[in-house]
Amino acid sequence: MIWSPAAASIELLTAGGWGSAMLMGLARSLTIALGAFALGLVIGVAGALGKLSGGAVTRQALDLYTTIVRSVPELVLILIVYFAGADLINGVLTALGQAKIDFNGAFAGIVVLGVVQGAYSTEVIRGAILSIPYGQIEAAHAYGMSSWLTLRRITLPAMLPFALPGLSNLWLIAMKDTALLAVLGFGELTQVTRQAAGTTKAYFTFFIAAGCMYLLATMVSNLLSRRLEAWATKGVAHV
Amino acid sequence: MSSPSNEMAGGGKAGLSRLRLDAGTLTPIVAAIVLATYAALRMRWDWLGDYYPLLIRGLGMTVLLVAVTASLGMLLAIPIGLVQVVGPKWLALPARAFCTVIRGTPLLLQLWLLYYGLGSLFPQFPWIRDSALWPILRQAWPYAFLGLTLSYAAYEGEVFRGAFKGVPKGQLDAARAYGMSGFLTFRRIWLPQAFRRAMPTLAGETILQLKATPLVATITVIDVYSVAAQVRQQTYLTYEPLLLISAIYIVLAVVITKIFARLSGKSGDNTAFRKS
Amino acid sequence: MKKSILALVAGAVLAMAGTAHAEKTRVGFAPEPYPPFWVADANGNWTGWEVEIIDAVCAEAKLDCERVPVAWEGIIPALLGGKIDMIMNSMRINDERRKVIDFSDKYYEVQTMVVAAKSAAVDTTPASMDGKVIGVQVSTGQQAYAEKNFAANASEIRGYSTQDEAYQDLAAGRIDVVIDGVVAMNEFLKSPSGECCESKGALPRDPSTLGEGYGVGLRKDEPEFKAKINEAIAAIRKNGTYDAITKKYFDFDIYGGE
Numbered sequence: 001m002i003w004s005p006a007a008a009s010i011e012l013l014t015a016g017g018w019g020s021a022m023l024m025g026l027a028r029s030l031t032i033a034l035g036a037f038a039l040g041l042v043i044g045v046a047g048a049l050g051k052l053s054g055g056a057v058t059r060q061a062l063d064l065y066t067t068i069v070r071s072v073p074e075l076v077l078i079l080i081v082y083f084a085g086a087d088l089i090n091g092v093l094t095a096l097g098q099a100k101i102d103f104n105g106a107f108a109g110i111v112v113l114g115v116v117q118g119a120y121s122t123e124v125i126r127g128a129i130l131s132i133p134y135g136q137i138e139a140a141h142a143y144g145m146s147s148w149l150t151l152r153r154i155t156l157p158a159m160l161p162f163a164l165p166g167l168s169n170l171w172l173i174a175m176k177d178t179a180l181l182a183v184l185g186f187g188e189l190t191q192v193t194r195q196a197a198g199t200t201k202a203y204f205t206f207f208i209a210a211g212c213m214y215l216l217a218t219m220v221s222n223l224l225s226r227r228l229e230a231w232a233t234k235g236v237a238h239v
Numbered sequence: 240m241s242s243p244s245n246e247m248a249g250g251g252k253a254g255l256s257r258l259r260l261d262a263g264t265l266t267p268i269v270a271a272i273v274l275a276t277y278a279a280l281r282m283r284w285d286w287l288g289d290y291y292p293l294l295i296r297g298l299g300m301t302v303l304l305v306a307v308t309a310s311l312g313m314l315l316a317i318p319i320g321l322v323q324v325v326g327p328k329w330l331a332l333p334a335r336a337f338c339t340v341i342r343g344t345p346l347l348l349q350l351w352l353l354y355y356g357l358g359s360l361f362p363q364f365p366w367i368r369d370s371a372l373w374p375i376l377r378q379a380w381p382y383a384f385l386g387l388t389l390s391y392a393a394y395e396g397e398v399f400r401g402a403f404k405g406v407p408k409g410q411l412d413a414a415r416a417y418g419m420s421g422f423l424t425f426r427r428i429w430l431p432q433a434f435r436r437a438m439p440t441l442a443g444e445t446i447l448q449l450k451a452t453p454l455v456a457t458i459t460v461i462d463v464y465s466v467a468a469q470v471r472q473q474t475y476l477t478y479e480p481l482l483l484i485s486a487i488y489i490v491l492a493v494v495i496t497k498i499f500a501r502l503s504g505k506s507g508d509n510t511a512f513r514k515s
Numbered sequence: 516m517k518k519s520i521l522a523l524v525a526g527a528v529l530a531m532a533g534t535a536h537a538e539k540t541r542v543g544f545a546p547e548p549y550p551p552f553w554v555a556d557a558n559g560n561w562t563g564w565e566v567e568i569i570d571a572v573c574a575e576a577k578l579d580c581e582r583v584p585v586a587w588e589g590i591i592p593a594l595l596g597g598k599i600d601m602i603m604n605s606m607r608i609n610d611e612r613r614k615v616i617d618f619s620d621k622y623y624e625v626q627t628m629v630v631a632a633k634s635a636a637v638d639t640t641p642a643s644m645d646g647k648v649i650g651v652q653v654s655t656g657q658q659a660y661a662e663k664n665f666a667a668n669a670s671e672i673r674g675y676s677t678q679d680e681a682y683q684d685l686a687a688g689r690i691d692v693v694i695d696g697v698v699a700m701n702e703f704l705k706s707p708s709g710e711c712c713e714s715k716g717a718l719p720r721d722p723s724t725l726g727e728g729y730g731v732g733l734r735k736d737e738p739e740f741k742a743k744i745n746e747a748i749a750a751i752r753k754n755g756t757y758d759a760i761t762k763k764y765f766d767f768d769i770y771g772g773e
Contacts, residue, residue, distance in 0.1 A: 018557045071492035072485045073450040179345035185586035198679040199548045203359040207352040211344045218343035358687040472654040475615045
């Protein structure tokens with residue numbers, strides 16, 4: 001009794017069916033997630049350093065940024081950044097006499113999610129940097145290393161093992177948050193799934209297939225991050 | 240960070256609270272005043288009068304969603320976490336699978352699967368329409384509550400798994416040495432200790448639950464985000480509704496943090512640090 | 516060396532963001548199935564009556580059109596914000612929308628129907644909606660009409676992100692009534708999930724909500740662009756392109772009279 005729906009489902013999914021469209025959607029989701037995660041890391045390092053060694057105004061501004069992003073739902077933030085962000089940048093450009101930029105879907109998605117990721121990254125990296133035994137930084141200064149050199153050679157590598165668990169969690173969040181872009185109409189995996197389900201009326205088939213794809217991506221990510229953590233904590237005594 | 244400075248207070252502002260009046264404190268205050276004036280003067284708020292009742296209704300639904308799903312989810316999470324630490328394999332493995340699947344897939348997808356996926360089954364089983372549950376199954380909110388509860392249960396199940404595992408085994412051994420039964424140990428030693436370990440994370444997780452609630456608008460449940468969306472569609476204002484509900488969510492997040500701070504204060508923090 | 520790296524990165528970012536802008540006209544549409552106007556195939560390509568009309572109008576007006584998917588509920592803000600240049604997605608020309616955007620001349624017009632389960636005792640009068648749950652797509656003329664005329668009687672007017680989801684819930688029995696244009700409704704009734712239901716009658720003409728036909732949504736301060744679009748619409752009607760496309764999908768004239 002369950003074979004015919006199962007067979008029908010498989011037929012719907014394979015090439016000629018919607019399977020390839022969904023895989024493309026998955027690729028787009030992963031691309032946006034990767035871009036957002038990378039942007040989040042850049043913002044995170046800058047933000048963490050700002051919070052740790054910046055002036056009072058910088059710290060307050062960063063506190064405001066992280067508090068807002070961590071209290072306001074991503075969906076609302078995505079809408080605000082999508083409209084306000086584009087307005088701001090285009091406003092600046094028109095003021096400078098340049099032509100307006102059109103933000104294509106992937107770019108907007110990466111910027112929006114990257115800003116959200118940045119706030120969380122800031123806290124993770126800040127916590128990680130604070131966990132570095134201060135003696136290492138002191139030693140670097142004693143050697144006469146410049147701030148930039150200290151950052152590059154000591155701080156960032158040393159904070160990595162502490163930051164990895166938090167960062168790998170953020171990567172998973174980045175992947176799942178790309179689904180929210182479906183509400184804006186961007187063609188990533190969840191949107192393609194909704195389209196396929198709506199066209200064929202095979203809702204269960206496609207939502208479960210999409211779930212499996214996300215799950216696969218998550219499990220692969222978990223495996224990779226465990227490997228990464230093992231590599232980063234080489235030589236460190238494990239609990 | 241910048242702790243209240245006693246010297247400054249004694250210095251020249253007798254009677255005022257111990258605020259350090261430097262750039263760090265002034266800037267956000269000035270910025271807030273500037274933004275508030277800008278918002279009040281240059282933005283359109285006339286729609287508030289018309290949409291006030293709807294906003295209250297949406298706000299009520301949001302608060303209900305967070306409160307109910309967090310409570311029910313927590314109740315579910317305790318056995319889910321416990322069974323992975325102590326329980327028989329045939330219970331622990333499904334619990335593990337449940338947590339992995341829910342945490343590994345987007346909540347939006349789960350909500351759509353529950354609402355539209357199950358919904359697509361109804362025409363195939365006509366007897367469902369005649370059953371007593373039909374008036375409930377017809378509506379959207381049961382699916383929202385179910386989806387959010389399962390999601391919270393999965394995430395907190397993982398938290399409780401770590402919390403139960405983290406309680407020092409010595410405490411459980413001591414309980415057994417006293418002749419406490421398994422259930423008594425659980426009730427008096429294991430659970431309260433695990434709860435205390437989990438508490439700091441729970442505040443953050445509940446705020447995450449709050450941030451997840453807007454997704455129910457996509458399955459036609461009217462929460463505060465859905466009202467803001469309606470205002471946007473009918474008045475074509477982009478920013479004002481979104482800014483208003485951002486402020487609402489920030490206030491709700493602060494309330495949740497305060498509630499959990501109160502709860503963890505009550506659970507007998509036996510450190511020497513006194514909360515001023 | 517750092518400066519040139521920075522310049523390179525900035526350049527790459529701007530290039531990536533700005534490539535689409537050049538001379539393309541971005542046509543906004545909601546990426547949801549709405550047969551026979553919008554149908555997606557397995558490769559994600561959109562076909563349908565409206566898709567072909569868009570191509571014809573763009574060819575006639577000599578515009579390099581690019582279809583940009585935007586969720587329906589955000590499509591007017593996207594137009595106002597400059598993310599798209601025109602909306603051509605079965606959008607009714609009604610007074611509410613006229614307050615914020617401009618419209619071209621209509622390019623089709625059909626009646627709006629009430630559809631419900633075969634056993635439901637529903638017609639187009641407000642009284643028959645007593646205690647019923649009405650499903651409409653958000654931000655549509657149908658929703659405005661329902662809120663205006665049926666809100667007092669209906670037990671609930673549920674708003675869906677896509678029309679397709681409203682039909683889905685009607686088939687599932689979760690809602691009692693759906694309001695939609697007759698053409699899309701007929702497609703639903705012909706489909707397997709539409710076997711549950713039938714048409715319950717046409718709603719009267721109401722320019723303020725249901726509008727005066729479907730037109731292209733445009734920004735308000737662009738008279739030359741609007742004139743170009745109007746000329747293109749008139750031209751494809753005159754030279755037979757419109758009729759040729761229409762014949763592929765319908766056996767009646769969807770323009771709906773002058």
